Amino acid sequence: xxxxxxxxxxxxxxxxIGDDWRIAAGVVGGLAVTYAxxxxxxxxxxxxxxxxxxxxxxxxxxxxxxx
Amino acid sequence: xxxxxxxxxxxxxxxxxxxEATTIVLAAGTARDWRSAMTGMIAALGVLALLVxxxxxxxxxxPLTGLRLVVGxxxxxxxxxxxxxxILRASGYKAVHDEDEIYRxxxxxxxxxxxxxxxxxxxxYGFTLAFKGVLLxxxxxxxxxxxxxxxxxxxxxxxxxxxxxxxxxxxAGVAVRAPLSRVPENTLKFVVGIMLTGFGTFWGAEGAxxxxxGSDAALLVLLxxxxxxxxxxxxxxxxxxxxxxxAQGSVAPAPQAGPPAPQAGTPAPQAGPPAPQAG
Numbered sequence: 001x002x003x004x005x006x007x008x009x010x011x012x013x014x015x016x017i018g019d020d021w022r023i024a025a026g027v028v029g030g031l032a033v034t035y036a037x038x039x040x041x042x043x044x045x046x047x048x049x050x051x052x053x054x055x056x057x058x059x060x061x062x063x064x065x066x067x
Numbered sequence: 068x069x070x071x072x073x074x075x076x077x078x079x080x081x082x083x084x085x086x087e088a089t090t091i092v093l094a095a096g097t098a099r100d101w102r103s104a105m106t107g108m109i110a111a112l113g114v115l116a117l118l119v120x121x122x123x124x125x126x127x128x129x130p131l132t133g134l135r136l137v138v139g140x141x142x143x144x145x146x147x148x149x150x151x152x153x154i155l156r157a158s159g160y161k162a163v164h165d166e167d168e169i170y171r172x173x174x175x176x177x178x179x180x181x182x183x184x185x186x187x188x189x190x191x192y193g194f195t196l197a198f199k200g201v202l203l204x205x206x207x208x209x210x211x212x213x214x215x216x217x218x219x220x221x222x223x224x225x226x227x228x229x230x231x232x233x234x235x236x237x238x239a240g241v242a243v244r245a246p247l248s249r250v251p252e253n254t255l256k257f258v259v260g261i262m263l264t265g266f267g268t269f270w271g272a273e274g275a276x277x278x279x280x281g282s283d284a285a286l287l288v289l290l291x292x293x294x295x296x297x298x299x300x301x302x303x304x305x306x307x308x309x310x311x312x313x314a315q316g317s318v319a320p321a322p323q324a325g326p327p328a329p330q331a332g333t334p335a336p337q338a339g340p341p342a343p344q345a346g
Binding site for chain 2: 011015016017018019020023024027028030031032034035037038039043044045047048049052053055056057059060063064
């Protein structure tokens with residue numbers, strides 16, 4: 001049973017998180033900041049696109065560096 | 068998002084997954100037993116249909132804001148992972164998804180296992196191989212169809228698009244009885260990665276309380292913007308890789324790749340997985 005649970009958790013991790021956990025962490029963090037900023041009078045729509053511009057190159061750079 | 072936008076996005080995303088599932092079923096059928104492989108595929112499709120029937124109405128009943136936040140986050144994570152892989156492949160840093168190679172590996176692995184009958188299934192291994200492949204790849208199809216459909220408040224249209232993609236790819240697979248290696252999979256993944264990232268960004272931000280300037284029209288800027296950015300990154304990385312390879316004096320032929328054709332570099336060896344891969 002424990003082995004099956006571990007296998008399921010490994011599958012779920014691979015399915016949702018994938019190769020780079022930093023992407024998932026960055027998206028969750030970005031959404032949290034977007035939510036916080038949207039509660040103020042400052043526009044919050046630009047935060048996620050700005051996050052993409054940073055997150056994707058960083059993830060790619062880390063992937064290349066490992067090779 | 069218009070009806071055509073929803074249809075195209077779901078169709079393309081599901082077609083990519085269907086190509087991978089078809090490769091596994093073909094390998095199971097060719098190396099083992101066609102009846103067992105087909106039974107496994109039909110059983111997996113039945114489980115997926117049950118999942119859709121159960122989850123579809125439940126998702127439709129959720130409040131739109133919360134749904135957009137969760138779905139946006141998941142789509143954004145999926146999209147960035149797809150885009151990351153597609154850029155690495157297009158720039159030559161990662162081997163291109165080779166359906167022929169995967170097919171050969173699956174075939175060799177399947178042929179080496181002794182046959183065992185289970186109930187009315189002549190070959191249990193062929194059944195489970197096809198069942199697992201279709202179920203795992205199909206889960207992604209279901210996820211994409213349900214999330215896109217629920218956000219656009221049109222799950223039936225998303226389900227039709229997913230069904231069309233699976234039917235077209237399955238028909239092509241049955242017709243040629245060979246892996247669909249001519250499908251430009253990396254290009255498709257590049258396009259789907261852009262779509263998932265774009266819609267994920269849009270819905271995620273809306274779910275978190277942000278308001279896009281121009282409302283839905285913001286997608287018309289967001290999607291091309293992400294496409295240009297991703298293509299730019301791929302070109303930049305390709306150039307960097309070519310420069311480094313030239314400096315080392317070991318320019319090798321590049322792997323065949325997706326949207327921007329890579330110019331140089333040696334592809335990493337493809338690890339053909341006996342189990343289906345996500346993404």
